[in-house]
Amino acid sequence: MPVCPYCQVEMDDDLDTCPNCGITMIYFFKCQRCGQEFATTGILKFCPLCDADLSEQMN
Ligand SMILES: [Zn+2]
Ligand SMILES: [Zn+2]
Numbered sequence: 001m002p003v004c005p006y007c008q009v010e011m012d013d014d015l016d017t018c019p020n021c022g023i024t025m026i027y028f029f030k031c032q033r034c035g036q037e038f039a040t041t042g043i044l045k046f047c048p049l050c051d052a053d054l055s056e057q058m059n
Helices: none
Strands: 027-030 037-040
Touching: none
Parallel strands: none
Antiparallel strands: 027 037
16 A cells, blocks of 8 residues: 655555645656656546557556
């Protein structure tokens, strides 16, 4: 289970926002096709630049 980096409260896997402090989690992606990096507040499924599928690139 992921832990909030700000208050160390455990969060549900499908929550984007910490239930304790309300911080919105930031996800980082790097597109393997065009090499662009993105920071997003939600799950990014497709690269906005080249439409590559990013769903299998999460770590
Ligand atoms: Zn928190
Ligand atoms: Zn791309």
